Amino acid sequence: xxxxxxxxxxxxxxxxxxxxxxxxxxxxxxxxxxxxxxxxxxxxxxxxxxxxxxxxxxxxxxxxxxxxxxxxxxxxxxxxxxxxxxxxxxxxxxxxxxxxxxxxxxxxxxxxxx
Amino acid sequence: xxxxxxxxxxxxxxxxxxxxxxxxxxxxxxxxxxxxxxxxxxxxxxxxxxxxxxxxxxxxxxxxxxxxxxxxxxxxxxxxxxxxxxxxxxxxxxxxxxxxxxxxxxxxxxxxxxxxxxxxxxxxxxxxxxxxxxxxxxxxxxxxxxxxxxxxxxxxxxxxxxxxxxxxxxxxxxxxxxxxxxxxxxxxxxxxxxxxxxxxxxxxxxxxxxxxxxxxxxxxxxxxxxxxxxxxxxxxxxxxxxxxxxxxxxxxxxxx
Numbered sequence: 001x002x003x004x005x006x007x008x009x010x011x012x013x014x015x016x017x018x019x020x021x022x023x024x025x026x027x028x029x030x031x032x033x034x035x036x037x038x039x040x041x042x043x044x045x046x047x048x049x050x051x052x053x054x055x056x057x058x059x060x061x062x063x064x065x066x067x068x069x070x071x072x073x074x075x076x077x078x079x080x081x082x083x084x085x086x087x088x089x090x091x092x093x094x095x096x097x098x099x100x101x102x103x104x105x106x107x108x109x110x111x112x113x114x
Numbered sequence: 115x116x117x118x119x120x121x122x123x124x125x126x127x128x129x130x131x132x133x134x135x136x137x138x139x140x141x142x143x144x145x146x147x148x149x150x151x152x153x154x155x156x157x158x159x160x161x162x163x164x165x166x167x168x169x170x171x172x173x174x175x176x177x178x179x180x181x182x183x184x185x186x187x188x189x190x191x192x193x194x195x196x197x198x199x200x201x202x203x204x205x206x207x208x209x210x211x212x213x214x215x216x217x218x219x220x221x222x223x224x225x226x227x228x229x230x231x232x233x234x235x236x237x238x239x240x241x242x243x244x245x246x247x248x249x250x251x252x253x254x255x256x257x258x259x260x261x262x263x264x265x266x267x268x269x270x271x272x273x274x275x276x277x278x279x280x281x282x283x284x285x286x287x288x289x290x291x292x293x294x295x296x297x298x299x300x301x302x303x304x305x306x307x308x309x310x311x312x313x314x315x316x317x318x319x320x321x322x323x324x325x326x327x328x329x330x331x332x333x334x335x336x337x338x339x340x341x342x343x344x345x346x347x348x349x350x351x352x353x354x355x356x357x358x359x360x361x362x363x364x365x366x367x368x369x370x
Binding site for chain 2 (some may be wrong): 004034037043067
């Protein structure tokens, strides 16, 4: 399978997985009768794993959003592996630098105060 | 209950019309959420970034399989769009909402103008998807930084900047430019979305229903494209975009 084809499969998997989680979250939201404009509780990374088994709407929605936002980065990671195998140093460097920018956006978002 | 269903329906409409007209959903979702649901502009931008990751992810998979999207070119340029998006997202939290509204109004007018022109263009010469040589990489990289800033600041994919630059400046065939731009949106929008997420700028109660709606709408839109009278739809949307621009300008001028 070509690199393009495996990346396409990965993208599809990420979108379908996140859509399933988000749809489940929306159904849970509707079932609980919560107004979407009520404001969701903020993401609490410490309690997240423990709370997830409860299948609360906000947890399902958060997980869906995180899977979705991570999907493009996973795609870059897959490309990095592919270009390492096919020995394309320029594209390996490009893939690594994209991951550095993504890491920088996580770091800066948490460090720099608005 | 009603609001959740309205958000899904609104997302579906934005997704369907976006894919029919070749617009990213973002340009429709931000006005929908701010003008229709009264969300602050910055929150609408965050939700919109999530929605464009959805549409780009689904479409990019198809483009990659059909070998229309250029993975190497896309990844090289998205290094620059992602860096721009990082900057844009940080700026978004520093500037006043009214400035964002004014910038968004400008973007709406620009989109309306390019949609009007695209409608009047006589079907251009068919172009292939291989055998092109990419030129002016430096200028492409600079423009990509700009596209990234616009994306994260205003919650759009930035195709309005990237497609003309790749096609006209870098010598990439239009179909390849469109597909490659689409591929780049995922990394670009996620670099911006991460900043919004980390700063509680995206409310999952709103983002969830909208994203699900957009996914359903875009799937329907891409299948219905050949059954819809596109020229009339285009004129209708030029009007919708201009009307939204007027409302955005009023928001920008409102006493805050």
